[in-house]
Amino acid sequence: xxxxxxxxxxxxxxxxxxxxxxxxxxxxxxxxxxxxxxxxxxxxxxxxxxxxxxxxxxxxxxxxxxxxxxxxxxxxxxxxxxxxxxxxxxxxxxxxxxxxxxxxxxxxxxxxxxxxxxxxxxxxxxxxxxxxxxxxxxxxxxxxxxxxxxxx
Numbered sequence: 001x002x003x004x005x006x007x008x009x010x011x012x013x014x015x016x017x018x019x020x021x022x023x024x025x026x027x028x029x030x031x032x033x034x035x036x037x038x039x040x041x042x043x044x045x046x047x048x049x050x051x052x053x054x055x056x057x058x059x060x061x062x063x064x065x066x067x068x069x070x071x072x073x074x075x076x077x078x079x080x081x082x083x084x085x086x087x088x089x090x091x092x093x094x095x096x097x098x099x100x101x102x103x104x105x106x107x108x109x110x111x112x113x114x115x116x117x118x119x120x121x122x123x124x125x126x127x128x129x130x131x132x133x134x135x136x137x138x139x140x141x142x143x144x145x146x147x148x149x150x151x152x
Contacts (some may be wrong), residue, residue: 008077010030010038010068011090012031012032012091012094012095013030013087013088013090013123014030014077014123015079015080015119015120015123016030016075016077016078017077017078018075019074023131023135025078025131026042026071026072027042027078027115027118027119027120028041028042028066028071028115029098029119029122029123030068030077031095032095037068038067038068039067039068040065040066040068041064041065041098042064042115042118042119043062043063043106043113043114043117044061044062044063044064044108045061061106061107061108062103062104062105063102063104065102080130081120081123081124081126081128085124085125085126087123088123093125094122098122106118110132111132113127114129114132116129116130116131116132117129
């Protein structure tokens with residue numbers, strides 16, 4: 001389901017991807033409906049006006065529940081690791097984990113704990129970020145060369 005099909009059918013525990021630009025997306029986990037409004041759980045900065053500090057870290061972050069379309073009108077289901085890992089039971093594992101995380105301070109780190117890491121950790125019990133892995137594929141050869149030349 002691509003972004004042009006802006007309203008795919010969602011099931012609790014599905015990973016929802018909101019494309020932000022050519023390189024990055026924001027990820028959430030579909031939580032279900034409350035009073036007829038669909039909600040997602042996602043990792044976000046606590047302060048709405050906070051900018052991502054140098055080195056891609058934000059110490060004041062949390063997992064929040066927000067209405068699905070508050071994060072964007074265009075989204076898609078992206079259960080990207082279903083072929084590699086089983087999805088965990090939503091009502092027995094994922095929902096209680098989300099409820100426990102609500103309101104607790106979490107460190108956001110673009111490389112090691114971003115919204116995609118959080119979403120895959122909730123759905124599969126495994127922290128993975130394919131968008132960061134793609135970036136590593138490009139920067140690792142350059143770093144390797146610098147290490148060999150003892151410039152890094």
